[in-house]
Amino acid sequence: xxxxxxxxxxxxxxVLDISGEQGARLSSTLPKQEAAVAGKIEHSMRxxxxxxxxxxxxxxLFVLENTDTATIHGVAGIDARAGNGQPFYNYRRDALIxxxxxLGVSRRVEVLYPSHALTDMTQLCAFAIDPDxxxxxxxxxxxxxxxMFVAENRDRFSNRMVVEIQGVQASDGSVPFWDxxxxxxxxxxxxxxxxxxxxxxRTFIAELMPPNPIYVTLLSAAAKEALGQPHALSLPxxxxxxxxxxxxxxxxDIFDAGPVLEARTDSLRTLVTSRKTxxxxxxxxxxxxxxxxxxxxEDFRCTLTGLGxxxxxxxxxxxxxxxxxxxxxxxxxxxxxx
Amino acid sequence: MLVIRPLLETDLDDLYVMAQNxxxxxxxxxxxxxxxxxxxxxxxxxxNQRCAPEAGLYLFAxxxxxxxxxxxxxxxxxxxxxxxxxxxxxxxxxxxxxRELGVHVRxxxxxxxxxxxxxxxxxSLLLSDSHRGGGNGLLLSRCRFLYLDxxxxxxxxxxxxxxxxxxxxxxxxxxxDALGSQFFDMEFSEADMLSxxxxKSFIAELMPKYPIYVxxxxxxxxxxxxxxxxxxxxxxxxLQAEGFNFxxxxxxxxxGPVVEAFVHNIRTVRESVHRHVLISRKAVDLDVATSERVMxxxxxxxxxxxxxxxxxxxxPDTVSVPKEVADVLLVxxxxxxxxxxxxxxGPQIVAAKG
Numbered sequence: 001x002x003x004x005x006x007x008x009x010x011x012x013x014x015v016l017d018i019s020g021e022q023g024a025r026l027s028s029t030l031p032k033q034e035a036a037v038a039g040k041i042e043h044s045m046r047x048x049x050x051x052x053x054x055x056x057x058x059x060x061l062f063v064l065e066n067t068d069t070a071t072i073h074g075v076a077g078i079d080a081r082a083g084n085g086q087p088f089y090n091y092r093r094d095a096l097i098x099x100x101x102x103l104g105v106s107r108r109v110e111v112l113y114p115s116h117a118l119t120d121m122t123q124l125c126a127f128a129i130d131p132d133x134x135x136x137x138x139x140x141x142x143x144x145x146x147x148m149f150v151a152e153n154r155d156r157f158s159n160r161m162v163v164e165i166q167g168v169q170a171s172d173g174s175v176p177f178w179d180x181x182x183x184x185x186x187x188x189x190x191x192x193x194x195x196x197x198x199x200x201x202r203t204f205i206a207e208l209m210p211p212n213p214i215y216v217t218l219l220s221a222a223a224k225e226a227l228g229q230p231h232a233l234s235l236p237x238x239x240x241x242x243x244x245x246x247x248x249x250x251x252x253d254i255f256d257a258g259p260v261l262e263a264r265t266d267s268l269r270t271l272v273t274s275r276k277t278x279x280x281x282x283x284x285x286x287x288x289x290x291x292x293x294x295x296x297x298e299d300f301r302c303t304l305t306g307l308g309x310x311x312x313x314x315x316x317x318x319x320x321x322x323x324x325x326x327x328x329x330x331x332x333x334x335x336x337x338x
Numbered sequence: 339m340l341v342i343r344p345l346l347e348t349d350l351d352d353l354y355v356m357a358q359n360x361x362x363x364x365x366x367x368x369x370x371x372x373x374x375x376x377x378x379x380x381x382x383x384x385x386n387q388r389c390a391p392e393a394g395l396y397l398f399a400x401x402x403x404x405x406x407x408x409x410x411x412x413x414x415x416x417x418x419x420x421x422x423x424x425x426x427x428x429x430x431x432x433x434x435x436x437r438e439l440g441v442h443v444r445x446x447x448x449x450x451x452x453x454x455x456x457x458x459x460x461x462s463l464l465l466s467d468s469h470r471g472g473g474n475g476l477l478l479s480r481c482r483f484l485y486l487d488x489x490x491x492x493x494x495x496x497x498x499x500x501x502x503x504x505x506x507x508x509x510x511x512x513x514x515d516a517l518g519s520q521f522f523d524m525e526f527s528e529a530d531m532l533s534x535x536x537x538k539s540f541i542a543e544l545m546p547k548y549p550i551y552v553x554x555x556x557x558x559x560x561x562x563x564x565x566x567x568x569x570x571x572x573x574x575x576x577l578q579a580e581g582f583n584f585x586x587x588x589x590x591x592x593x594g595p596v597v598e599a600f601v602h603n604i605r606t607v608r609e610s611v612h613r614h615v616l617i618s619r620k621a622v623d624l625d626v627a628t629s630e631r632v633m634x635x636x637x638x639x640x641x642x643x644x645x646x647x648x649x650x651x652x653x654p655d656t657v658s659v660p661k662e663v664a665d666v667l668l669v670x671x672x673x674x675x676x677x678x679x680x681x682x683x684g685p686q687i688v689a690a691k692g
């Protein structure tokens with residue numbers, strides 16, 4: 001069975017394996033260096049345990065476990081505050097009208113403005129999954145378990161949420177937007193910059209980007225085409241997030257120009273449709289599959305279950321689901337439809 | 339004899355023919371009769387001090403007195419950017435550095451600027467093909483420095499010239515194609531023409547205001563930033579010999595460089611001397627090599643005149659000139675005149691005798 005739970009120290013090797021499978025990616029995703037991942041795991045554990053120092057912002061990391069084989073198949077995170085106390089950089093795609101009354105002309109000029117507007121909004125991040133599971137039920141479980149956690153801990157998160165979607169990257173690993181813009185200022189390819197970003201921070205790299213607005217018309221044709229476009233591999237995430245209520249606005253990733261999706265936290269489908277209920281036993285696995293979670297800290301667990309009869313304040317699910325959630329009859333759980 | 343004098347209403351026909359023959363690229367003198375007439379009138383107002391000093395446009399004609407014809411023109415604009423906005427790009431450098439990343443990258447960047455505002459510009463130089471050579475171009479250009487220094491209070495301490503940028507036979511400019519045309523749907527030649535008609539600041543207002551990172555431009559466009567048109571190379575060389583230097587500004591349309599100098603540092607000014615006129619009865623052979631000649635000017639604001647005479651006419655306190663030269667300069671015996679070498683090679687001519 002599939003289970004989403006907070007990451008543990010012992011998961012280090014598995015998380016590294018998963019992050020190693022990802023292509024170069026400068027955005028707020030998983031680092032590939034062991035020390036960096038270990039640090040991230042420690043930070044997540046302290047975040048779940050509520051043991052953060054004053055001024056530290058919470059960063060939660062979840063893993064997707066196949067409990068039958070005790071193997072990890074995916075990772076997903078939530079940063080309570082995008083930027084984690086540092087500025088969170090994006091480009092805002094905006095337009096200026098260059099017009100002259102005297103000459104009777106007017107032209108729309110697109111400009112990318114560096115922006116910190118999304119700083120401190122809750123950000124879904126660090127999503128990586130076994131490619132075989134892409135688009136399947138465990139994929140939805142991993143992506144949405146985070147929102148079950150948000151629903152359970154609403155006060156720990158902001159009113160608006162953002163997600164960065166990976167941008168266009170060619171099969172040889174080159175990133176057209178980077179090659180047309182960032183590359184000039186770093187003299188290094190995307191892959192190299194990505195390695196640095198894993199060791200330092202995304203903000204560190206972002207601060208070396210040109211501080212002035214960029215005219216879209218001066219970008220290469222390939223870079224222009226890539227603006228706001230998701231990587232082919234990100235399409236399942238993009239679709240799932242759109243169903244959830246996220247929408248692409250005017251913000252773009254400053255490195256690969258991938259879209260930044262935005263949503264009002266309280267309007268997200270999982271938050272709207274999920275409800276608290278009391279656990280009871282059902283016989284057999286039949287019934288509609290739904291998300292079920294329990295716990296609100298280190299003990300948070302989320303899985304998929306067949307939903308038996310569901311009366312107003314109680315829900316009947318198989319006992320094996322209880323075990324996964326470490327809960328028993330009469331305990332409080334949260335359920336949401338798939 | 340060839341004489342520099344203020345441009346007159348009667349020069350309109352000659353000027354129009356010259357402008358027509360010059361073709362594209364001379365934005366300050368388009369072949370537009372009405373516009374040329376306005377310019378002449380403006381110059382007349384200026385010399386007669388009927389317009390505000392900062393609005394002055396000083397246009398000088400090179401007259402061939404034998405033909406009674408204007409064969410060249412050069413100008414000084416007292417101040418730029420006062421009634422409209424004068425734009426340039428400043429070519430500067432942005433450095434991106436990080437010790438941690440081992441990165442230290444210099445990025446040339448174009449910043450839109452109005453840095454030349456309120457500065458004197460030398461402009462509008464045009465010499466008809468029939469009179470090229472023989473130092474006529476030098477006379478036409480350098481006579482302005484004598485004027486600038488003789489009437490300093492009418493001009494800024496610094497003076498600049500915009501040099502024509504690169505364009506191909508079809509009049510296309512790669513910087514315009516890569517940058518200007520992206521913001522203003524127009525061929526370079528058309529924009530150039532419009533700016534000659536006085537619409538330059540309208541066009542400039544449509545141009546990008548944020549800095550342009552040069553590496554984002556195509557190679558062909560980058561290559562012409564700060565470069566002059568082949569036809570303008572001699573003019574640039576001449577100004578460099580006078581002490582003008584590239585000041586980091588380029589034209590927003592074609593990327594041509596702006597060169598500037600302080601008036602007191604201009605070589606013609608530094609090497610000029612004053613003498614009293616002595617009208618000599620002796621015949622003087624005026625037809626000597628360019629390197630043997632010096633410029634001689636009167637000191638009249640309204641009716642400035644310059645011509646050239648052999649350097650040997652200069653004495654320790656006086657300069658002896660034949661009657662016909664004194665006549666074209668509108669001077670008499672005892673009047674003060676100013677002298678300066680015509681050619682780069684001949685600075686010692688005046689200095690040695692001074």
